[in-house]
Amino acid sequence: MAKQPMLKFVSVERDMPTKRAPDLRNKDFGEIYAEYAGEKAKEQSSRCSQCGVPYCQTHCPLHNNIPDWLRLTAEGRLQEAYEVSQATNTFPEICGRICPQDRLCEGNCVIESSGHGTVTIGSVEKYITDTAWENGWVKVIKPHSERTESVGIIGAGPGGLAAADVLRRQGVQVTIYDRYDRAGGLLTYGIPGFKLEKDVVMRRNDQLAEGGVTFKLNCNVGEDISFADIQAAHDAVIIATGVYKTRELAGPGSGAKGIERAIDYLTASNRKSFGDDVPEFDDGQLDAKGKRVVVIGGGDTAMDCVRTAIRQGATSVKCLYRRDKANMPGSMREVQNAEEEGVVFEWLSAPKGFTGDPSVTGVIVQKMRLGAPDATGRQAPEVIEGADYLEEADLVIKALGFEPEDLPQLWGVEGLEVTRWGTVKAQFTTGETDLENVYAVGDIVRGASLVVWAIKDGRDCAEAILDKLNASAAVAAE
Template sequence: MTDKTFQFLDLPRQTPRTVPVQIRVLGYGEIAGDFAMPHASGQAGRCIDCGNPYCEHACPVHNYIPNWLKLVQDGRILEAAALMHETNPLPEICGRVCPQDRLCEGACTLEQTAFGSVTIGSIERWVTDEALRQGWRPDLSRVHETGKRVAIVGAGPAGLACADRLRRAGIAADVYDRQSDIGGLLTFGIPPFKLDKGVVRMRRDVLEGMGVRFLLGHEVGRDIEFGQLLDDYDAVFVGTGAYTYVDAQLPGRELHGVHDALPFLIGNTERLLRNDPPAHAFDFHGKRVVVLGGGDTGMDCNRTAIRLGARSVTCVYRRDEANMPGSAREVGYSREEGVEFLFQRQPLAILGDADGRVRAVRVVETALVDAGNGRLRPQNVEGSEHEIEADVVIQAFGFLPSPPDWLRSHGVALEASGRIATGINGALPHQTSHERIFAGGDNVRGADLVVRAVYDGREAAASIARMVLA
């Protein structure tokens, strides 16, 4: 009888097949396929249960990864899904958008060998999808309703995770969001080829089934005063994200054909949700597109531009590939779809023609020098300036939180960077300087991973429950 501990010796790492490049670039459908049950079980069986699960430590929500891999190996899908939800309120979403190569899979013991890591992310995604298809829902039959009520401002990943955990504690959760649907950037920022919007709608169904109430199209500060929330609820969680895009102050950024990444991605997604044809601003057919920035948002812009018919897409980044902040998987997908990368190039200016339209980007080559903080710093190389021809330029330099004025007017302390200060002076984790206001996600961390926003929402709910149920 074969020892399953060494199954990785006979069964190589496999991921679900992706849609062929020549087909996937024609539309916005998710490109990753699904495991079938035997493949998921076999891949889960490659886990060696190493005793000190580095994958679990590297996961921001500290998923019980070896435990649910064993359940999948044994075909116990519904139990595996339930265990996933013990640590992660949004596992089907994290399975799609997490950079597993930098987190759990990157820390897998097998990744340090020639055998390759366990395909944790693909299994997580498949298990949750399959369990929901089979009718699995969170079991709240033993939850005791406490009569306490919490308002959540923002229906992004932090707010959704907070709502999930509050309902499990018997606390009513009302979620306010200015958008017409839940998800925040999960719905309106991340392109459908990474995260199909039906997945977010399914999560809404699950949360509403748990008793979460969504008040959409309600902008706090415009449609309802924040003070009213404090009057009506026992506590408030603020998960308003980071939507202020970094302006590198490049000369020429006002030229026709220059886009900032977030408005570009949101505008295109809203167009797709309405099933509208590409407007003039999104007609890239035959155009040379240059994307400035090497993070995951930059990769989203690369791949969206390809689908909008660009003649060429060039991604410019000031460091080398090894120092890119974006997921290696997303970089690989961009390459497969025809994106060219120019590393160690610092943009200096966007150049225009006589009609005020973009014609090129002026860049300078960089050398990487030791900055003394563990990351190499790009230094411009004298005499290396040159131009990259372009018809469209997309700036993807990152995002900053922009806390609303109503937070300040209620005495919530902010850090110098504009982020909301939490957990200071003996406060509970995620509690602000106002005793009944809690916060988490990108408005506290700055622009960060979805899974870290999920963690913040989960932990903030624990702190809220501790306070209101004391």
């Protein structure tokens, strides 16, 4: 009788891949976690309890078949594990690195509630697909047959790339238009290398290009090409621009030099990692070296900024957040990593104004306390009168979240409906907008959200477009 390969959570403890020491990893932009060795991946996968109702799968936006590929990994059947993983997720090695598993799959692992520690789902997912790349199991996209229909996708972020992957596999002609010189969106220019090394993103871009996806980069819709021209060139259009408009800070002195947007700061750092010429970094504007840095915000973008500043050689790095640690919107794992690397968090603190003219020299900080819950149920922060203090700073980074750009105005599009938040109004299941054959996916519909949700939206939208194209083809054939 074969030995039971699973249910070993009672005898095998949870064990994450080795994390590099803080005083070593905070000096470079390499990923902080080592890769699992084959036997360790098997061991950790074998801890899965193979639940009858797998909450990990339920709470994954993509509903990945997690118990199945954990079992296959435990049995050493890695190529099959990769195929099961890839069946529901376009970029499993990316999600394995950057998804907040503590809030999604791992946070809902049944054995965690029994006190045995969650299965290390994200690390195994990363291991499976990295192994697949190393062994040549990840193939160039080769449709069974080519179709005449074409789809134009505006935005080369995770939502647009996921849609392109699904459509190309069915032979649809796909063109992606993007404002940047490299595809990937925030995967390329927003997320630092210590969380997602850039060759991981570039090889997926290359896979799509080799599979027949056409990329038109350095292409600003509304300037280099009109939305109407894109509509005329394709049978369907997907808007997958993401949200890039930074929420602004108010208060005296908020226009001083040295108060920068998180997206500008992170993009400059990531461009340097590619070896690009970045004048605003080289002249010191977007370089934290030797500076007292204050980052304002509590999400994952703020964590990316503080950890980047540490690596650039800042004198000190502090993060101001108006609520307490328990109410932090970002991943607790990221907060822990930042604290280990030397970041100081000032909880229940918010900016009131800034000192310095023309360049910032400090942040006037007002202390807060948590009061009655707001409309969402979270306790609303209240100012503690008379508790203000000055936090000295040479560089202040605004990481307060992102809002959508006014696409109908930017692109001169009539009939493209938006919500009161400025996001494009679209059906969540299909991405359909009020404009015929125009779809929208990802953050431009949801507001600033997770990469995994953008991937889901892109895949779902592509399937909806395929259904419509197939239905039209069937009618034409009658």
